[in-house]
Amino acid sequence: MKLSIERLILPATPRPARWHGPTFSVENVRFSYGSTPVLKGITIEGIAPGKITATIGPNAAGKTTFFKCIAGLLKPEGMIRLDGTDIRDYSREEITQRVSYLPQESPVNAVLTVFEAVLLARKHTLSWRVSDEDLRSVTQVLEDLDIEDLSIRFLNELSGGQKQMVSIAQSLVRDPDVLLMDEPTSSLDLQRQLEVLDLIAHVTSERGIVTLISLHDLNLAARYAAQFVVMDHGAVYASGDADAVLTPQMLRDVYGVNATVVTNPDSILQITPIGSIRSKKSRVAAVP
Amino acid sequence: MAIEQGTLQPTGELTATKGRRIYRQITGRKYLVMVCLAATLCGTLILDISLGPARLGLWEVASTILMPGSAEVTTRVIVWDIRMPIALMAVVVGAALSIAGAEMQTILSNPLASPFTLGISAAAGFGAALALVMGLSIIPFAGIFLVSANAFVFAMIASMTIFVLSGLRGVTIETMVLLGIALVFLFSSLLALLQYIASEQALQQVVFWTLGSLVKATWPKIGIAVVVLMVTIPLFVKHVWALTALRLGDDKAHSLGINVRKLRLQVLISVSVLAAAAVAFVGTIGFVGLVGPHVARMLVGEDQRFFLPMSAMTGAILLSAASIVSKMITPGAIFPIGIITSLVGVPFFLSLILAKRRQLW
Numbered sequence: 001m002k003l004s005i006e007r008l009i010l011p012a013t014p015r016p017a018r019w020h021g022p023t024f025s026v027e028n029v030r031f032s033y034g035s036t037p038v039l040k041g042i043t044i045e046g047i048a049p050g051k052i053t054a055t056i057g058p059n060a061a062g063k064t065t066f067f068k069c070i071a072g073l074l075k076p077e078g079m080i081r082l083d084g085t086d087i088r089d090y091s092r093e094e095i096t097q098r099v100s101y102l103p104q105e106s107p108v109n110a111v112l113t114v115f116e117a118v119l120l121a122r123k124h125t126l127s128w129r130v131s132d133e134d135l136r137s138v139t140q141v142l143e144d145l146d147i148e149d150l151s152i153r154f155l156n157e158l159s160g161g162q163k164q165m166v167s168i169a170q171s172l173v174r175d176p177d178v179l180l181m182d183e184p185t186s187s188l189d190l191q192r193q194l195e196v197l198d199l200i201a202h203v204t205s206e207r208g209i210v211t212l213i214s215l216h217d218l219n220l221a222a223r224y225a226a227q228f229v230v231m232d233h234g235a236v237y238a239s240g241d242a243d244a245v246l247t248p249q250m251l252r253d254v255y256g257v258n259a260t261v262v263t264n265p266d267s268i269l270q271i272t273p274i275g276s277i278r279s280k281k282s283r284v285a286a287v288p
Numbered sequence: 289m290a291i292e293q294g295t296l297q298p299t300g301e302l303t304a305t306k307g308r309r310i311y312r313q314i315t316g317r318k319y320l321v322m323v324c325l326a327a328t329l330c331g332t333l334i335l336d337i338s339l340g341p342a343r344l345g346l347w348e349v350a351s352t353i354l355m356p357g358s359a360e361v362t363t364r365v366i367v368w369d370i371r372m373p374i375a376l377m378a379v380v381v382g383a384a385l386s387i388a389g390a391e392m393q394t395i396l397s398n399p400l401a402s403p404f405t406l407g408i409s410a411a412a413g414f415g416a417a418l419a420l421v422m423g424l425s426i427i428p429f430a431g432i433f434l435v436s437a438n439a440f441v442f443a444m445i446a447s448m449t450i451f452v453l454s455g456l457r458g459v460t461i462e463t464m465v466l467l468g469i470a471l472v473f474l475f476s477s478l479l480a481l482l483q484y485i486a487s488e489q490a491l492q493q494v495v496f497w498t499l500g501s502l503v504k505a506t507w508p509k510i511g512i513a514v515v516v517l518m519v520t521i522p523l524f525v526k527h528v529w530a531l532t533a534l535r536l537g538d539d540k541a542h543s544l545g546i547n548v549r550k551l552r553l554q555v556l557i558s559v560s561v562l563a564a565a566a567v568a569f570v571g572t573i574g575f576v577g578l579v580g581p582h583v584a585r586m587l588v589g590e591d592q593r594f595f596l597p598m599s600a601m602t603g604a605i606l607l608s609a610a611s612i613v614s615k616m617i618t619p620g621a622i623f624p625i626g627i628i629t630s631l632v633g634v635p636f637f638l639s640l641i642l643a644k645r646r647q648l649w
């Protein structure tokens with residue numbers, strides 16, 4: 001592993017001595033695009049800081065919409081509490097400083113170097129003259145993610161996976177209290193997926209922050225996340241730890257997939273899909 | 289993680305040093321390019337002033353500009369009263385159009401955006417023609433500024449239309465560009481209609497105006513154009529980082545704490561005023577607002593701290609150079625600058641695109 005966790009230094013902003021991490025909860029969050037309800041009352045109590053929380057669920061379950069509501073891009077009904085206060089009661093500056101959101105996809109055709117793009121993510125601290133502290137943070141995060149060699153490359157000349165690494169750097173460099181990442185590893189190769197999630201897990205526990213990641217790879221989720229929120233059709237199907245949530249029953253109900261779930265020797269759940277419920281039906285139908 | 293407190297600090301120092309080095313590497317080149325272009329601009333300005341029926345030496349021009357007191361009276365009159373307003377107008381208008389184009393491309397995330405493609409120039413042309421053909425004034429007692437005032441008002445009408453419509457639900461930035469193009473067609477047709485019914489003499493004036501010309505430049509007009517620049521630029525400067533961040537996409541910009549919609553509308557208004565003022569004084573010069581920003585982007589990228597001044601300079605140089613070429617083609621008579629800008633600019637731009645080393649957009 002090339003990952004440089006050993007060189008990761010402590011968070012830039014000093015936290016109170018008895019910092020237990022932020023408290024974060026969601027109560028009955030509802031949202032509609034026009035007249036189509038997409039989130040139908042999401043409630044998640046007390047997401048523990050310091051551990052990765054994986055948001056999983058099939059396509060169109062509402063994961064991205066949910067993240068956008070938390071990040072303040074959409075204005076839902078219901079409560080999203082950070083340290084007991086609804087996020088709408090914070091000023092824009094406070095939310096920007098505390099919540100970092102990595103969109104599922106963002107168009108990047110800007111003529112900026114990787115270094116500049118990551119620097120830009122620290123907009124809340126930037127002034128015309130760039131401070132040494134900003135430069136240090138940017139370099140640090142590029143080192144941590146092992147993409148220093150891309151520093152002076154242009155964004156629009158990177159591969160999809162490299163762009164995704166830059167987006168990850170942009171969300172980590174902000175040193176947030178709440179880290180929201182929407183499918184951060186979807187374009188990464190296997191090694192990078194592991195390295196990135198290792199780093200995120202490390203940052204999460206080291207800084208004691210709330211980290212919500214939406215992931216499609218359930219085995220990856222099982223390996224790295226301590227808590228799960230399963231979303232289906234705009235509602236929470238289940239939430240809790242891996243043993244409670246990652247069950248064959250859930251996979252059948254939510255994903256429409258028959259699968260076996262076994263515990264690995266390293267006590268991590270291993271999900272092996274066998275086939276789609278739907279395709280079985282259609283196969284049965286096709287055979288006379 | 290077994291890191292001792294003592295070993296943390298040097299690592300941090302080392303990282304900071306490395307960061308400074310990379311940052312200097314990135315910005316150093318940009319400063320160098322800016323200095324080169326500033327020098328080029330001074331060069332074209334002096335050359336532009338030296339050209340004309342009475343040839344003046346470059347040195348003569350430079351010394352007359354710097355020390356007007358010690359120059360001959362005729363030289364001083366030629367330089368300061370006759371040629372300087374025209375030459376400076378080229379610089380100021382070139383800068384204004386290019387900045388307007390740069391910020392339009394930024395807020396609309398579209399490489400085709402410019403005062404021309406958004407219908408602002410076409411509307412100004414129609415407004416001017418209304419004054420020239422019908423003697424109709426939108427602002428009473430506009431006097432010698434009649435044509436310019438009309439052009440300005442119509443340019444603002446065009447951009448306000450886009451502005452108001454953009455506030456409607458479901459209007460995306462792509463739709464805004466489409467709206468602009470629809471306005472180009474609308475005002476072009478209206479202009480054609482006016483030309484159709486115009487008298488011979490008025491028609492000639494309209495054609496001359498729409499081709500773009502610097503010859504009517506005067507010190508007061510330059511003063512107004514400079515004031516408009518000085519009023520609008522602070523907004524862009526205040527939002528340099530936000531404008532740069534806008535190019536990362538709306539979602540990212542929003543999560544960086546930027547009120548994307550508000551910023552977009554504020555900038556749209558400023559850019560409209562800027563473009564309208566520029567077009568009002570010199571007529572329709574389309575190409576600079578589109579190409580200036582692209583050249584700037586190729587040279588220094590899109591960090592607005594560099595992109596903004598760079599766009600101003602590329603626009604100024606383009607128009608200044610066009611002014612020089614127009615004087616060289618037909619000594620004595622001055623060729624409409626709008627024609628030259630495109631004739632000279634297009635091959636130049638094509639060569640840049642074909643020789644590009646990296647993606648433009």
Ligand SMILES: Nc1ncnc2c1ncn2[C@@H]1O[C@H](COP(=O)(O)OP(=O)(O)O)[C@@H](O)[C@H]1O
Pocket residue numbers: 033038057058059060061062063064065066
């Ligand atoms: N901008 C939008 N306008 C209308 N409907 C949308 C929009 N974005 C998403 N949706 C709908 O909302 C539902 C949830 O989408 P999304 O939150 O992106 O799901 P996920 O991220 O879980 O795949 C989908 O049915 C999708 O079609």
Ligand SMILES: [Mg+2]
Pocket residue numbers: 063064065104182
């Ligand atoms: Mg999604």
